[in-house]
Amino acid sequence: MRPLGKTAKSTAPSSLATTGIDVLPDGVLEHILGFLPSPEAVRTCVLTRRWRHLWRHATGLRVSCLAGGEAGRDGPPSPKRIRDFVDRILLLRGHAPLETFELRFCTFDEDGDGDDASCLSRWLRHVVECKVRTLRLENVWVDSFELEDRPLVSRRLTRLELEGLDLKNGFCDFSGYPSLQYLVIESCEMWDADKVSSESLKHLRMTSCIFSKDSSTVIHAPKSCFTEAEWTFVQGSCS
Template sequence: MRPLGKKAKSTAPSSPATTGIDVLPDGVLKHILGFLPSPEAVRMCVLARRWRHLRRHATGLRVSCLAGGKAGRDGSPSPKRIRDFVDRILLLRGHAPLETFELRFCTFDEDGDGDDASCLSRWLRHVVECKVRTLRLENVWVDGFELEDRPLVSRRLTRLELEGLDLKNGFCDFSGCPSLQYLVIESCEMRDADKVSSESLKHWRMTSCILSKDSSTVIHARSLVSLRLDGHLYRAPVLEIMPSFQEAFVRVIHENLDSGYSDDYSGACDDEDCYSCYGAVDGNYKCVLLEGLSEAENLALISESKAGLKQCPTFSRLKTLLLNDRWCVAPAFPALTCILKHSPVLEKLTLHLFSKGHGHKMEMIGRYNPTDKTAAIPEHLKEVQVKCEVVDEKVHKVEDPPIYSPREASFTMELRGEK
């Protein structure tokens, strides 16, 4: 009991109660810091000593190395300052586990001595030692920025995104990344890549990449489930056996920049300069692109020139097929007829006719009527969907190819209005 006349000492805390974002546990704050660009994350550290500790253990690093002039005269940081900044933040965090590392750069070589590549390689080795799971490298300016010609080795890496880089043959060997499942390659040069290999890869997107003129790049990815090949230049890649393969989107542009040929999917192409399709499969020269896609269940083929297909492989598992108007050349429809005759279990055919992008305003759907047998229509083809901007004379010409006919009683066409 305290003496009479004396007040009890206050038990209230001497510092104000923690409020706002500070009440969150360390694990949540580390995750939040991982989504901030690195300069902003550094600025957060002036709030308190706790934040400095959290920054060193943030789950992600997002660095943008968009330097200005040699001395940063335009107000942006100089290449040397950026390089020192990245070196500093990597040094401070040590080898703390890292979920995501994103690097967007133009140059960090101030004196032009070619130190960019060695600097980038040093950073890559560091984040790999941090057991990074998602890695993105984007070159936004330097033309022909080469990565080291040796394999990337990481047991933890699950997603890799590369943009604007020159990929050599050694780097494209991903056998040292046994957990890699997602690969995104955009606007990269792969002229020297003879083979891309991964036993674990499941999803691959390759957009606007330059491949070899002389030989087809071999793709070894036995676990691949989906592929998006959008606008490659020069020879099409050869896809090796993929037992788990399910779906693919392939858009072929005018590949042969030297000779002017653009015979996109010509399975009977006799011209060795036709880069888009010509190549050896099992000792025979044929359309290597379609051969590699023949095990797909869902397939979209977009061509920017008339597809002159004369022969093609059998698509024994193909259930849904999407083609654009370049496959539907009247009056004989050779390419369309060829691929449909070699699709014995096809159930749904979708045609995108004379539309730009996804701007389809009209849609016609034809469904199979089993009560009326017509030899021209295979029984397995249950639905034909036609999407277009407007139903005009060009569309009417494509409505009536010999393999299916909406005017036959076996197919009932339903016209829908604007989407």
């Protein structure tokens, strides 16, 4: 029998705090959050006080303009919503280290002002400053998306995947990526790309790309030990 004047102590809070996923350290949780679509990772902030800011340090950012993305399950988000979401999430997380940045998009240019390329370039510069190691850009629109004709510089980037983009000479100069080892280019227009160059590249895959019929595109990757160029539709030549 419990002595008079004493009450039983509740053990529920302490037991809850030491069971399940909450027993994992912050670094592990941030790594797990990095595999979730970014909107879902952000929503974990409502779980408990501990989770309020964990998403800001997630090791991956994964954003999609397809149905089930930022607009929930009712349909694809508007271009403005995509743009505002990415701007906001990059602002709030600051320059926390980033392993992966993955973006599946169609357009951010809801007003037709042609500012979507500069918007994407701004995001790329930001994630490069976060020392991103894997970068994936996939344009799911019918027309190719024209990137700004300027190279990026990153000492940490090791893997780059590009799909559905219009690549220019400046962007195809990968000499600013001294750690780049894997390069995937799919369904890209390379009319104005005279040369694809990387001194560090070890694995190269190019499929379904379109080249200029009036000039050749030179691929310079002296350390590459595996090159795949299957199912490539070429208007012109590539050497």
